[in-house]
Amino acid sequence: MTEQTTQPEAASRSRWTTALIAAFGGPFGGFLWIGAGRPAVASLVVISAISIALTYVGFPVLPGVDLAWLVDLSSLGLMVLWVALVVPFASRYRPNRWYSHGLSVLLLAVLTSYGAALAIRTFLFQPFSTPAGSMTPTLELGDYFFVSKFAYGYSRYSVPLGLLPFEGRIFAAEPKRGDIVVFKFPADPSMDYVKRVVGLPGDKIQMVDGILRINGVAVKLEDVGPYSSEDSPQSARLQGETLPNGVSYSVISLTDNSITDNTRVFDVPEGHYFVLGDNRDNSSDSRLSVGFVPAENLVGKAVRLFWNSQGTEYSSRQRLDAPAGQ
Known part of the structure; x- marks a missing residue:
């Protein structure tokens, strides 16, 4: 009689670590961190499309508003948005994918972000x-x-x-x-x-x-x-x-x-x-x-x-x- 053992299922990610990763790594990095590969790819495609559209349509100009202040405020707002988008999904996925480990998330987030920016700069705008x-x-x-x-x-x-x-x-x-x-x-x-x-x-x-x-x-x-x-x-x-x-x-x-x-x-x-x-x-x-x-x-x-x-x-x-x- 043989005894079979099973690997325990990985626990879902903490909301705090997920919020931190999403805030600084964007939804792509955040979704990778919790093991949600498809939402990660979907978020990357949607954000790239919105960025391209804004480049062509233009950014609103607010008379008398300092651009540096506006950029800082927008960056803070985006960080809050990324956290609100990713954290609710943290308990629904398990980080048991190869891309959900810390180093993989970091490398994929950095390489994909720079790759997308380079592709847009080279072929689009x-x-x-x-x-x-x-x-x-x-x-x-x-x-x-x-x-x-x-x-x-x-x-x-x-x-x-x-x-x-x-x-x-x-x-x-x-x-x-x-x-x-x-x-x-x-x-x-x-x-x-x-x-x-x-x-x-x-x-x-x-x-x-x-x-x-x-x-x-x-x-x-x-x-x-x-x-x-x-x-x-x-x-x-x-x-x-x-x-x-x-x-x-x-x-x-x-x-x-x-x-x-x-x-x-x-x-x-x-x-x-x-x-x-x-x-x-x-x-x-x-x-x-x-x-x-x-x-x-x-x-x-x-x-x-x-x-x-x-x-x-x-x-x-x-x-x-x-x-x-x-």
């Missing part, structure tokens, strides 16, 4: 900042904004470390006139530039007396009024420019006799684009050293402004991909 004023007034000094990495497909210049071992783009889509794009400077791909696309392959672009002409036709340019900033001259003017496809935006003219107010005709070659800065007299763009921008050099399309490090108001400028006429 990447943050950039504006260190100069060439795109004023659309993008001010100190603005931080998200760029859609999938808007124009992918190339070796739009993914980290040139991971795509070929030239050209995959899943390619053509920018539209008026798109604000981030691209690699053709003469030095280590440098990122942000400008507005005004010329497509086959277009003829010229500046005549400070007015943009596309294929021989002057675009609509209306004077809005004086423009003032700390470093702008008294003669600076704010103007409204409308492209042939209806995309409207504001540009700045600092002077009436800039060297870029009158140019030769630029014939945009196939597979290239002509870009300008909205601060027309203070922008190095396709009229000067940048030249034509190869499609391969496009990193992505600027879609959402989410912060300004200088304290400049940005609530009215958040959306950078407004449709034609808006």
Whole structure:
């Protein structure tokens, strides 16, 4: 007669330790800790989807509210939410899975979180900042904004470390006139530039007396009024420019006799684009050293402004991909 022994069933996790793990490891780490694998994966998918949606839709801006304080308050609120989400399930599961042990939870939570963030940054949305004023007034000094990495497909210049071992783009889509794009400077791909696309392959672009002409036709340019900033001259003017496809935006003219107010005709070659800065007299763009921008050099399309490090108001400028006429 043989005597069979059975392994005692693991006890459920303590609510206190579960709360601690969930608060600092999020619902993914918390659910792993209590042995709830499927809820852990589901929470990771849902939170990633919400993060992506918020990146595209934008974050609410509360005038007069300090961003650092708001971030701290939001972080505390999320910690409370994660605890409230995970702790009620602690008694329903048993931590008898390989992933519910302390080291496994730590490794999976860290690797998955960083992996998800890296995937989003590489293939979906990447943050950039504006260190100069060439795109004023659309993008001010100190603005931080998200760029859609999938808007124009992918190339070796739009993914980290040139991971795509070929030239050209995959899943390619053509920018539209008026798109604000981030691209690699053709003469030095280590440098990122942000400008507005005004010329497509086959277009003829010229500046005549400070007015943009596309294929021989002057675009609509209306004077809005004086423009003032700390470093702008008294003669600076704010103007409204409308492209042939209806995309409207504001540009700045600092002077009436800039060297870029009158140019030769630029014939945009196939597979290239002509870009300008909205601060027309203070922008190095396709009229000067940048030249034509190869499609391969496009990193992505600027879609959402989410912060300004200088304290400049940005609530009215958040959306950078407004449709034609808006």
